[in-house]
Amino acid sequence: MAASAEVSGVTMDKLVSLCKRRGFIFQSSEIYGGLSSAWDYGPLGVELKKRIQNFWWKEMTQLNDNIVGIDAAIMMHPKVWEASGHVENFTDPLVDCKKCKQRFRADQIPKENLEKHICPECGGELTDPRQFNLMFKTHMGPVENDASVIYLRPETAQGIYVNFKNVLQTSRLKIPFGIAQVGKAFRNEITTKNFIFRTCEFEQMEMQYFVYPPEDEKWFEFWKEKRFNYYKTLGVREKKLRFHQHGPNELAHYAKKAFDIEYEFPFGWKELEGIHNRTDYDLKRHMEFSGKDLTYLDDQSRERYIPYIIETSAGLTRTVLVVLSDAYDEEEVAGEKRVVLRFHPDLAPITAAVFPLVKKDGLAELAKNIEKDLRKHFTTFYDQGGAIGRRYRRQDEVGTPFCITVDYQTKEDNTVTLRFRDSMEQIRIPVKEIPARIKKESAEYRRKE
Numbered sequence: 001m002a003a004s005a006e007v008s009g010v011t012m013d014k015l016v017s018l019c020k021r022r023g024f025i026f027q028s029s030e031i032y033g034g035l036s037s038a039w040d041y042g043p044l045g046v047e048l049k050k051r052i053q054n055f056w057w058k059e060m061t062q063l064n065d066n067i068v069g070i071d072a073a074i075m076m077h078p079k080v081w082e083a084s085g086h087v088e089n090f091t092d093p094l095v096d097c098k099k100c101k102q103r104f105r106a107d108q109i110p111k112e113n114l115e116k117h118i119c120p121e122c123g124g125e126l127t128d129p130r131q132f133n134l135m136f137k138t139h140m141g142p143v144e145n146d147a148s149v150i151y152l153r154p155e156t157a158q159g160i161y162v163n164f165k166n167v168l169q170t171s172r173l174k175i176p177f178g179i180a181q182v183g184k185a186f187r188n189e190i191t192t193k194n195f196i197f198r199t200c201e202f203e204q205m206e207m208q209y210f211v212y213p214p215e216d217e218k219w220f221e222f223w224k225e226k227r228f229n230y231y232k233t234l235g236v237r238e239k240k241l242r243f244h245q246h247g248p249n250e251l252a253h254y255a256k257k258a259f260d261i262e263y264e265f266p267f268g269w270k271e272l273e274g275i276h277n278r279t280d281y282d283l284k285r286h287m288e289f290s291g292k293d294l295t296y297l298d299d300q301s302r303e304r305y306i307p308y309i310i311e312t313s314a315g316l317t318r319t320v321l322v323v324l325s326d327a328y329d330e331e332e333v334a335g336e337k338r339v340v341l342r343f344h345p346d347l348a349p350i351t352a353a354v355f356p357l358v359k360k361d362g363l364a365e366l367a368k369n370i371e372k373d374l375r376k377h378f379t380t381f382y383d384q385g386g387a388i389g390r391r392y393r394r395q396d397e398v399g400t401p402f403c404i405t406v407d408y409q410t411k412e413d414n415t416v417t418l419r420f421r422d423s424m425e426q427i428r429i430p431v432k433e434i435p436a437r438i439k440k441e442s443a444e445y446r447r448k449e
């Protein structure tokens with residue numbers, strides 16, 4: 001095994017550059033100069049995002065017999081957003097600079113600037129804070145009037161609440177039970193720096209757990225711990241994770257209690273997921289606004305009540321940034337810098353790359369056949385270009401956990417070299433054992449700190 005030494009860690013510049021160079025994430029509409037805060041997922045990025053989504057979906061729906069999924073429409077009846085409180089309360093306080101015309105979130109500029117009404121950028125005069133609603137408004141149908149106004153959903157949660165009765169009646173679940181959903185959400189965010197961290201269009205993975213009100217604290221604690229541990233199974237280092245409890249001034253309009261799971265990004269500790277006790281706020285409001293009965297009847301006790309909701313709300317696109325930041329590593333190997341993405345094998349966009357040592361003497365054909373067979377089990381990649389060391393480095397940089405090299409010995413005894421990304425260790429194994437070995441290594445994978 002080659003000697004290695006730690007060099008340095010991740011920065012946003014390095015991450016953004018790698019994501020573009022290797023096809024994870026591109027700026028939206030780049031050929032037109034880009035659209036700020038919008039990003040496109042390239043061939044490797046979309047694989048990574050899908051794997052993260054699948055991991056969450058399995059954790060929520062497949063591994064729990066009392067959680068089911070739905071996929072609600074992004075566009076909903078405008079009354080939904082009146083009932084949810086978003087039309088009235090989903091606002092940020094904004095100030096404008098009269099001189100440079102820049103707009104800032106009043107809660108994100110230094111207090112003394114705000115007190116003295118001085119722009120933090122140019123020293124010009126600031127306006128008083130005004131409430132700005134974060135929902136994107138548009139019109140449905142050919143007439144643009146007040147009656148045709150609709151909103152792009154700012155959270156996926158409401159699609160679950162309005163379907164509470166439908167799911168209850170069709171799935172015959174008993175409380176406690178959950179409904180999970182993954183999908184796009186939209187917010188007209190003013191502060192959108194830091195790559196895909198905060199964007200106007202993003203994806204959420206939300207689960208709403210309906211509980212008997214006296215048991216809300218118990219289930220809140222249950223989900224808080226479960227969600228924290230989940231990130232460890234995703235391969236995220238524990239030392240980079242922590243809780244943050246919302247103080248009274250931070251609580252969203254619907255929440256009685258809220259904890260964030262925070263991750264230490266290259267730009268500091270920030271929210272990754274929120275666990276909220278939303279009480280009966282949402283179902284009660286939808287009952288009022290729709291006139292429909294959204295109560296639950298306990299068929300044992302005959303008690304009828306409005307369930308409380310414990311919500312786990314994670315950003316999918318934000319988790320992509322966590323997984324990328326956490327995986328990024330640089331080390332010095334034999335005097336050269338090695339960049340490696342230490343993804344959990346289950347998340348890596350490519351599981352196994354197959355190389356012939358050289359193209360000639362039938363090795364390329366042999367390697368192609370092995371790669372073709374492995375496609376039934378994993379996402380694979382075939383590469384015959386350049387020195388073998390360079391091919392390994394290219395795969396390290398996109399986080400491929402296993403590389404298989406076909407050489408002259410393969411022709412004789414049907415064995416190959418299996419190389420491990422993290423340790424760079426190489427072993428010799430029979431071709432037929434590759435799938436089982438990779439599955440075993442993936443299942444037992446533990447990232448070294």
Ligand code: GAP
Pocket residue numbers: 154155156157187189196197198199200201202203204206271272273274311313314315316317318
């Ligand atoms: N339904 C509750 C809800 O939406 P939130 O704390 O506003 O709660 C939940 O959002 C998660 O959605 C956040 O923890 C974050 O991961 C993600 N998120 C929120 N706004 C985002 C944005 N503008 N860009 C990317 N992700 C965002």
